[in-house]
Amino acid sequence: SQQGEEDPQALSIQEGENATMNCSYKTSINNLQWYRQNSGRGLVHLILIRSNEREKHSGRLRVTLDTSKKSSSLLITASRAADTASYFCATDRTTGNQFYFGTGTSLTVIP
Amino acid sequence: DGGITQSPKYLFRKEGQNVTLSCEQNLNHDAMYWYRQDPGQGLRLIYYSQIVNDFQKGDIAEGYSVSREKKESFPLTVTSAQKNPTAFYLCASSISGGPSTEAFFGQGTRLTVV
Numbered sequence A: 001s002q003q004g005e006e007d008p009q010a011l012s013i014q015e016g017e018n019a020t021m022n023c024s025y026k027t028s029i030n031n032l033q034w035y036r037q038n039s040g041r042g043l044v045h046l047i048l049i050r051s052n053e054r055e056k057h058s059g060r061l062r063v064t065l066d067t068s069k070k071s072s073s074l075l076i077t078a079s080r081a082a083d084t085a086s087y088f089c090a091t092d093r094t095t096g097n098q099f100y101f102g103t104g105t106s107l108t109v110i111p
Numbered sequence B: 001d002g003g004i005t006q007s008p009k010y011l012f013r014k015e016g017q018n019v020t021l022s023c024e025q026n027l028n029h030d031a032m033y034w035y036r037q038d039p040g041q042g043l044r045l046i047y048y049s050q051i052v053n054d055f056q057k058g059d060i061a062e063g064y065s066v067s068r069e070k071k072e073s074f075p076l077t078v079t080s081a082q083k084n085p086t087a088f089y090l091c092a093s094s095i096s097g098g099p100s101t102e103a104f105f106g107q108g109t110r111l112t113v114v
Helices: none
Strands: A004-007 A010-014 A019-025 A031-037 A043-050 A055-058 A061-066 A071-076 A085-091 A105-110 B004-007 B010-013 B019-025 B031-037 B043-051 B054-057 B064-066 B076-078 B087-094 B109-113
Touching: A004 A085, A010 A019, A019 A031, A019 A085, A019 A105, A031 A061, A031 A071, A043 A055, A043 A061, A043 A071, A071 A085, B004 B087, B010 B019, B019 B031, B019 B087, B019 B109, B043 B064
Parallel strands: A010 A105, B010 B109
Antiparallel strands: A004 A019, A019 A071, A031 A043, A031 A085, A055 A061, A061 A071, A085 A105, B004 B019, B019 B076, B031 B043, B031 B087, B043 B054, B064 B076, B087 B109
């Protein structure tokens, strides 16, 4: 069974606005990652946050992690049309060596 | 260029036939993974390998087989036992067997059963 669930399933915003997507997971984790997938392509790693971190930034990306709520959020600021893609969270478990991916959020940024 | 390469990009298979999807990496990564992606769903793990000559079943291994004879290569065979093989298949690799580092993905193979 999948570990992560993203919310919302789909999001449509105007260029320049911020986009926020959330990920909830079920079991304890060591770290959580966010990936991006353009249509019909492979996934590209965006950012990794460890279980002892609460917030991390990378360029226009801001990721938060709340282990007490078993949730994470990805914020993309000042969105661009090129940000249009699907975004997935991926978690591990404190036992095992696998990545578990959620169902993804499909983001559309309208120029 | 370093990276992970999947081939072919598109593959058509007749019902009842086995087909092998190729995945090659030159990143010197120990761990490799195969995922299946269906529309509206996330990635589901088929098989993974943490070291040469060793691999483990994922959540949906039935109807699939793999081998890991070389560090660089992790081919996936979709057998005739797989009831619904039409899907987008993604191969990935990471430095070590633990997911504490990022995974690098290939561009995927879209398999269609005709």
